[in-house]
Amino acid sequence: MSRFHEFAGAEALAEAMADRVAATLSEAIGARGRASIAVSGGTTPGRFFDALSTRPLDWDKVDVTLVDERFVPFDNPRSNHALVAGRLLKNAASAAHFLPLYQPEPTAEAAAATASRTAGALAAPFDVVVLGMGGDGHTASFFPGGSHLSQALDMGTDAPILSMEADGAGEPRLTFSFRRLQDARLLILHIEGEAKRSVLEKAQAGHEETEMPVRAVLRRAATEVDIYWAP
Numbered sequence: 028m029s030r031f032h033e034f035a036g037a038e039a040l041a042e043a044m045a046d047r048v049a050a051t052l053s054e055a056i057g058a059r060g061r062a063s064i065a066v067s068g069g070t071t072p073g074r075f076f077d078a079l080s081t082r083p084l085d086w087d088k089v090d091v092t093l094v095d096e097r098f099v100p101f102d103n104p105r106s107n108h109a110l111v112a113g114r115l116l117k118n119a120a121s122a123a124h125f126l127p128l129y130q131p132e133p134t135a136e137a138a139a140a141t142a143s144r145t146a147g148a149l150a151a152p153f154d155v156v157v158l159g160m161g162g163d164g165h166t167a168s169f170f171p172g173g174s175h176l177s178q179a180l181d182m183g184t185d186a187p188i189l190s191m192e193a194d195g196a197g198e199p200r201l202t203f204s205f206r207r208l209q210d211a212r213l214l215i216l217h218i219e220g221e222a223k224r225s226v227l228e229k230a231q232a233g234h235e236e237t238e239m240p241v242r243a244v245l246r247r248a249a250t251e252v253d254i255y256w257a258p
């Protein structure tokens with residue numbers, strides 16, 4: 028199930044989504060003393076990060092991590108950590124505690140195992156998960172044809188973080204599993220543009236998850252998905 032939130036433009040979406048996420052994080056801190064959020068990288072979330080970074084809350088009680096990461100170090104322009112450091116972990120949000128997925132290990136598999144003991148050890152469920160979606164219907168690093176796709180989508184998978192390789196992914200990836208993302212207290216899918224709306228409609232019209240892995244989130248996430256969209 029999902030709820031569709033349409034906005035006139037990207038700025039209005041970013042402000043509304045930042046308000047909703049900030050309220051959820053503050054509520055979590057009030058209820059449990061800390062809050063956790065896993066965010067996606069890519070080109071879509073920048074405005075949202077800028078807006079969220081200004082929201083007044085007890086950021087020193089917020090654990091921030093990534094839904095997925097490219098297997099590259101911080102100084103690589105493809106790094107999602109670098110994106111979050113530059114666009115989110117500033118202003119009020121500079122006080123947040125960030126847990127990276129990338130680890131300086133010889134392989135992505137070894138990095139996934141190490142990250143599973145650090146970022147992956149954050150208490151489940153996340154308070155907030157923000158997903159993006161690619162034109163091929165991937166979300167997180169659940170890519171069609173991915174090397175560990177079935178394991179990543181399997182609710183029986185214990186490992187919180189897995190490596191993933193796929194033709195459409197570029198470098199090897201590190202990704203939280205579907206199981207660790209799907210029950211977030213607030214589960215958002217953030218997409219923008221007409222092309223992505225068409226991809227979403229195609230995903231909603233079918234059921235084969237290996238073809239469009241975002242379908243796993245749309246069809247069987249424990250939490251109802253809040254879809255945020257602007258043209």
Ligand SMILES: O=C(O)[C@H](O)[C@@H](O)[C@H](O)[C@H](O)COP(=O)(O)O
Nearest residue numbers: 067068069070071159160161167
């Ligand atoms: O590491 C990543 O790239 C993201 O986590 C990925 O899942 C992203 O959300 C989609 O690929 C959409 O990316 P765009 O926002 O660039 O379209």
